[in-house]
Amino acid sequence: MKNDHSYEVIVIGAGIAGLTCAAYLSKNGYRTLLCEKGEKPGGLVSAFTRNGFTFDAGIRAFENSGIVLPMIKQLGIEIEFVSNPVSIGIEEQIIKLQSKESLNDYRSLLWKKFPKNGQDIDKILAEIKKTMKYMDVLYAIDNPLFLDFKEDPAYLFKTLLPWLLKYQINIRKVKKMDTPITAYLQQFTKNQALINIITQHFFKNTPAFFALSYFGLYLDYRYPIGGTGVLVDKMIERIKANHGEIALKTAVSSIDISKKQVKTRDGRSFSYQALVWCADMKTLYSVLESEPMVVQKQRKKISDQHRLIAENGGGDSVLSIYLAVNLDKDYFAEICGDHAFYTPQIAGLSSIYPKNWDEIASDHQRSAENKKAALKKWLADYLALTTYEISCPSLRDSALAPEGKTGVIVSTLLDYRLVKQIADAGWYDAFKSYCQETIAAVFDKTLFPGLIKNILDVSCSTPLTIERLTGNQAGAITGWAFTANKMPAENQFAKITRAVLTPLPDIFQAGQWTFSPSGLPVSIMTGKLAADAVSKKLKLQRAGG
Known part of the structure; x- marks a missing residue:
């Protein structure tokens, strides 16, 4: 690759968010370069083979959440999925989650292990069921971000608009469950061991809704034939098929905002019209080479965000x-x-x-x-x-x-x-x-x-x-720590479209550092949102110039 290459868009970080963003941008015809500092793309979605055994190195299965499968379909990717049944076990007893009714088996398991806390268990199970009802609404349809209404205009009025009304009602209820899960469950039981058994495979201070929703998400898990790394391979194929370029072992050393230029540690330089950062957020602010020519108000926003990011850490x-x-x-x-x-x-x-x-x-x-x-x-x-x-x-x-x-x-x-x-x-x-x-x-x-x-x-x-x-x-696997006093990323789903914006001119963001809490579906969603925001910006520039 020659020096001083010009691209319409440069995407930094080839995790699932970066791959999603680059896949949509290249699909839309933009000259796109995806840079990844490591030897392999995929981030927390990857697999490796050792002595004939294939292991998933990151995420163990995919929860669809109305996002993963629609994204794959929209990009024209073909992957064969099989069901991924999940079991829950305590000591010698294992139950297999096969449907919503399996929650009764989970109740029996907890009752057997904590016979003195039966009423507490029933109260907690009622909260889980309530959360599952919210999820039934939130994930009732494929996420509209990945739908083409031109192909089915009636869908907008018959399905999407009625769903949006229900969504707004339920998302307000979800916001009331942002208390850390341990504190939330302490409302229903004083038995800390019982709370531990329910919560200790969640992250510290995980919001209650995010934690309790997993009992429904487990039923939504799928596994790709060939291992989780297949998704990464297919997305790379799609990017290259649309003439997108991928540069591995390409670490960014500096970004000159005024010149819109990215320099790499090995001496290469690339120019951009828009840049999407899908990597570690602290690194973004550490590689800024020149202060952008912005008004004082904007400069303060950049300084405040830099400070907030510096004060917080990974989960x-x-x-x-x-x-x-x-x-x-x-x-x-x-x-x-x-x-x-x-x-x-x-x-x-x-x-x-x-x-x-x-x-x-x-x-x-x-x-x-x-x-x-x-x-x-x-x-x-x-x-x-x-x-x-x-x-x-x-x-x-x-x-x-x-x-x-x-x-x-x-x-x-x-x-x-x-x-x-x-x-x-x-x-x-x-x-x-x-x-x-x-x-x-x-x-x-x-x-x-x-x-x-x-x-x-x-x-x-x-x-x-x-x-x-x-x-x-x-080594964070869900982005920012939930223990932060003030989250350096958006954490309200109603405002997720704003999560891809930064105070830096012509620089957008996506991935697990962009929205909290973040997993595979959110990384994909923010990757798509960033691609849409960049596409809109570049279309306006073309129209004006």
Whole structure:
């Protein structure tokens, strides 16, 4: 690629938001360059193959939410999907979510484990059912952002307008459920262990609606044949087919706003008419080379947003181990099914608090070796009590593992800061081995007896791995931390169209740092919104010039 290339649009960051944005812009005929600093596109939507086993490196399945499937259809992408049933387990008991009626099975499971809290459980289940009714309205139709009303003008009046009325009513109800999930459930029970069992596979301070909605979203999960990385491959094909360009291993070193020019670390430069930033938001403000020629009011907005971004951090991250197991997929199908959330003990993580790992790490009275031993003990307790996400790709697509064997992904939330301190202390590799052994032992004693002797291979991904491979600050997997006093991103769905705007001239944004909370559907949606905003701007420029 030659220096000083000119593009109508440059998209920075080839995660799912960047891919979506570039796919629509190239489809609309704009000369588009998609830059990605890593070796692979996809971000948190990716897969890898190791010794014949294919594992999903990021997201384990797709929730449609009226967004994913319409986007794929609108872009002309063909992907075969299969159902992705989800199970929930506590100790020795697993239930499989097959329909809304499965919530009664979940009720029975909680009643069995917490027999003294039956009334509390029923109150909480009523909240979940209420949330599911809201979702039935919010996701009742395909998101209108991905529909072409010219093909079916009657749809606008017969379906969309009546839905919009219901949507506005229900979105106001949803706004009343923005309390952090733990505090929200404390209205209905004082049993912290019960609250933990329901909430500890959610992120810290997750809004109540976002958390409780997952019991409905689990029924909406789908899995692409070939693994989750297939979506990325298909979107790249679509971008290239529409003459969009993709530059991998292309890290941005500076953006000159006045000249509308992007420079890369390897010495290349590209000019743009509009730019869409779909990468780490702190990096955007750190690479600005010249102050834009704007009025004082606009300059203050830029300064305020820069400060707000600098003051906040990424949300929770995960630790994952990838197991190649010499056991047939039927073994796992019988026990946990394709995709499960499992808690080995009912004591809950509150039983190891209020003493947290950071108290141990900051105890200056301890020697380095004593601190290491104490942290390992804390980790052992944590890994025995936390909730795990279990995914078996070959149960949805048998080609993803050798015959008679199964690849199993086991993940749990883990604080980035803990892993960073361990790495800085020099025992990162030992930490990964310890987690692999401890988690395998937990499952060998509980859900998968005999697991250890059947492990053929194991590898580990930590929050540091996610940060290194995706560029996500602190290995965050849902964008900004919910603990922020003031969110540096839009967090009201009614205003999501504004989420792609920045105070920087001719620069838009999309992805998980743009809207909070953010997952796959929101990343896709903001990618499309940014593409639409850029298209509108460029059309006006063409018309005026």
